Amino acid sequence: MSKIFFDHLIEIEEIKIYIDGIVEDHDEKEDLWNLIDEFINYNMISSILTALDEESHSEFVTMFLDKPYDLEITKYLDSRLAVPLSTLAKDIEKKMLYELSEILEADLKPKNAKSKSRKKRLKL
Amino acid sequence: MRKPPVQTYQDIFKEKVGFEYFRNKLKLRNLEEEKSFFENFPKAKAKFAERKVGFKNIRSHSAKLLGAGILSGSFLLGTPSATKSLPEPHEIYNYADLNDALAGLKFKNDILRSSIEKILPEVVRPLSRNEEKILEYVVKDVTGMSVKASLEGEHLNTTFGVIGAEQHLKRFPGDNMSSHGDEKYYNSGMAPGLGAWGYFAKSEEAITESLIETEKWYAVVQTLYLPDWNTRQPYLKNWYKHRKIMILNVENGNAVVAAVADSGPAAWTGKHFGGSPEVMDYLGGIKYKKGRVLVFFVDDPENKVPLGPVEYGKIPSLANTLADVL
Numbered sequence: 001m002s003k004i005f006f007d008h009l010i011e012i013e014e015i016k017i018y019i020d021g022i023v024e025d026h027d028e029k030e031d032l033w034n035l036i037d038e039f040i041n042y043n044m045i046s047s048i049l050t051a052l053d054e055e056s057h058s059e060f061v062t063m064f065l066d067k068p069y070d071l072e073i074t075k076y077l078d079s080r081l082a083v084p085l086s087t088l089a090k091d092i093e094k095k096m097l098y099e100l101s102e103i104l105e106a107d108l109k110p111k112n113a114k115s116k117s118r119k120k121r122l123k124l
Numbered sequence: 125m126r127k128p129p130v131q132t133y134q135d136i137f138k139e140k141v142g143f144e145y146f147r148n149k150l151k152l153r154n155l156e157e158e159k160s161f162f163e164n165f166p167k168a169k170a171k172f173a174e175r176k177v178g179f180k181n182i183r184s185h186s187a188k189l190l191g192a193g194i195l196s197g198s199f200l201l202g203t204p205s206a207t208k209s210l211p212e213p214h215e216i217y218n219y220a221d222l223n224d225a226l227a228g229l230k231f232k233n234d235i236l237r238s239s240i241e242k243i244l245p246e247v248v249r250p251l252s253r254n255e256e257k258i259l260e261y262v263v264k265d266v267t268g269m270s271v272k273a274s275l276e277g278e279h280l281n282t283t284f285g286v287i288g289a290e291q292h293l294k295r296f297p298g299d300n301m302s303s304h305g306d307e308k309y310y311n312s313g314m315a316p317g318l319g320a321w322g323y324f325a326k327s328e329e330a331i332t333e334s335l336i337e338t339e340k341w342y343a344v345v346q347t348l349y350l351p352d353w354n355t356r357q358p359y360l361k362n363w364y365k366h367r368k369i370m371i372l373n374v375e376n377g378n379a380v381v382a383a384v385a386d387s388g389p390a391a392w393t394g395k396h397f398g399g400s401p402e403v404m405d406y407l408g409g410i411k412y413k414k415g416r417v418l419v420f421f422v423d424d425p426e427n428k429v430p431l432g433p434v435e436y437g438k439i440p441s442l443a444n445t446l447a448d449v450l
Contacts, residue, residue, distance in 0.1 A: 003190065024316060035150040045179070
């Protein structure tokens with residue numbers, strides 16, 4: 001069983017579809033999924049720490065390492081951040097989509113951008 | 125033949141850029157992220173080092189902690205009150221509901237749906253053993269099918285999660301959509317790569333009716349996130365191959381028995397399971413692409429349970445209902 005407390009706030013489906021198109025072998029695909037997971041974890045935690053007051057850093061990191069899956073962490077952050085974690089997560093998601101798009105040399109748009117045909121969304 | 129829109133990106137393979145190239149770029153980027161993270165937050169670095177945890181293994185660290193919590197019964201996931209106040213199985217529904225079913229022409233689906241609603245948390249999360257046990261009881265009692273959250277010591281990544289629509293899988297080399305049955309699923313297309321267990325058969329001649337049904341009613345589960353997936357091979361890979369699971373749509377009570385034939389989806393897609401076009405159609409209709417489901421193993425040691433819809437939702441016949449009530 002595997003869960004990080006912010007999993008339900010991140011949805012980057014576009015990247016998954018793109019990877020399905022560029023990698024055929026399943027093990028290779030999972031390898032890329034895990035590297036993207038690592039990238040997302042870095043970005044989420046560092047963005048949270050940047051938005052959080054410095055006095056709370058130690059407490060938050062301890063909570064995260066003790067129970068990375070615990071949804072109580074979202075409540076804790078909601079009470080300390082200037083904006084709800086879900087709002088912060090959406091901003092981070094958008095930023096990550098652009099950055100991953102750059103790394104993977106794909107032309108991917110955030111969900112709220114006007115949808116074009118899949119062929120246009122994927123730079124062939 | 126017209127190429128479905130979802131298949132157009134298969135053309136990418138023709139100009140495929142090496143997997144190694146992207147892998148190296150991502151690895152390099154993660155090294156940069158790590159460096160900058162620990163430079164910006166040196167106190168966090170000390171805490172991570174103390175626990176011997178890094179962002180590379182944070183998911184398996186979480187999986188181990190969760191697994192240990194579930195076994196020891198201390199697993200609460202931030203909703204202690206919800207778990208403590210779980211009703212007893214006999215309180216969830218009783219046979220008076222069947223009387224209601226007759227009087228109000230209420231479908232059994234509704235009984236199941238309203239029963240599980242009382243147990244499930246609002247936010248999708250892994251369930252505690254206690255919650256799973258009660259759900260097993262309710263599902264078995266209403267559908268008549270023996271289901272288990274843990275079977276032969278194995279447990280899925282989660283039993284309560286979000287399912288997403290998948291494409292058809294290639295059953296043998298050279299397989300194409302024209303032989304994949306009902307045309308209404310044509311637009312779902314075929315996945316460009318193979319499933320985690322490869323082709324279903326070595327050739328078109330070697331494909332059997334049973335394997336055709338397996339692909340038709342296939343499911344995707346996150347075997348890649350199982351805490352012991354890498355250390356218990358090839359046992360786990362063999363154990364999960366075409367393993368029967370019951371997928372239950374918690375919004376309408378529709379249930380289907382499917383066979384595990386692929387691994388995924390990635391954690392960052394917001395989904396935990398996947399279903400073939402046929403599975404998704406039965407669970408929620410042809411336009412159903414995503415939704416909350418319960419997933420249990422089907423306890424079927426004699427391999428008697430067929431893949432496909434679980435037809436328990438018909439209005440019970442008067443004779444059967446009276447027999448149940450009396």
